[in-house]
Amino acid sequence: MEDSRSIPPQPDITGQSQADVPSPRERRKPRIPEVPPLAPPPAQLADYEAIIGKSQLDELRFLASVLRGKTVKMVNSTAVGGGVAEMLNRLVPLLGELEIKTGWEVITGGNDFFEITKAFHNALHGGEYALTEQARDVFMRHTEQNRQRMNFDEDFIVIHDPQPAGLIASKTDRSSRWIWRCHIDLSNPNTEVWNFLQPMVERYDAAVFSSPAFARQLSIPQVLFYPCIDPLSEKNKELEESYIREVCDNFGVDRSRPIVTQISRFDRLKDPVGVIQACKMAKKYVDFQLVLAGGSASDDPEGAIVLREVMEAADEDPDIIILDLPPWSALEINALQRASTIIVQKSLKEGFGLTVTEGLWKGKPIIASAVGGIPTQVIDKLTGTLVHSVEGCAYQIRYLLMHPELGLQLGRNGREHVKENFLMTTNVRRWLLLFRLLSEGLNPAPL
């Protein structure tokens, strides 16, 4: 076939040169702000009543009543970026509204410290790593500096993830309760790094993991807190129909035809090429468009390579819409999810899979791989369908597009499942229960 890109622009009968006529790909260039929009004012506790109902909100107030006046300090390693900071941004003010005075501090450290904690992070996920004496020293030195700078007078000290875990050295015999909230998968850690951290972790009063599968055998009580989404955030709040239409128009998505969407960083573990293959198979039987929207690849060399692979696999198919979005695209992602007929998450490996939670919350049927935290969310044939291959994914896309009533039912169930288990308000309730158990001297049941 002749490559149209090699033909020089010719004037056409309208007098317009072909160069002025946008190609299908150019028409889809995202028209979104080049700078982050101003953050909206945060939601108040009372705003959640419309979502979870008065009785559940009253339950939170009731659980908090005996904790009134208690103090909490949350500590993590970054104020912006990443799921932990995003979650703390909501959790801290909500606990405050429940009259539990909650502060949030971020540890400081030089590049040497954060390089080592990044290496620890990868090693705790099972990567190869030789822990040197120097790395231990850097970790301990920065931990010591943070300990000198901070005080720990609160009733509950919650330390998030391994970077600040060493602050436990400040635990005294006072009544403060120390909790280690681990957001990462510790099921298969590098032994040297884990042996270094374990004695610190076991000095805490309790550890919290995001999944039983992520936990380790420990001498302290462990509890399970699922990750959560905020239903009032830009990513998840209800949107005007006109705004959803505007976003689709900007991205060249045709709302009169079915839309199958995967939102994910351009990462091989999210298998975007597998999604394209599945869609090409399903397209032989049913008509739809595929939207693959992912994070900006410009600052991630590997992401840029994967994006190129995705473009090649799409092969200029006008029904495959690939969107490379900047990090401040929460509203656009929300609109794309809401415009979708089906949401796919065909990951090869996954943490919890928040995109699945987001899709379920929007009442969409989900087709997702049975990896990581996805089976906790997608209960097969009840809140979505679980798949194990490209062919399985293709079959389910075809089946669900041909049985829209089933899609609607899965979506309804999925939204209820999220409401019950994976909302910010559920997370607040779990913190309140844990604080109560610890302050009453009871040990939470092990996982």
Ligand code: UDP
């Ligand atoms: N996300 C985003 N922009 C993108 C791609 C993803 O904001 O271009 C969001 C997505 O909506 C979700 C989170 O990033 O909230 C991804 O979380 P998930 O657990 O699904 O995967 P991770 O990227 O952490 O592996």
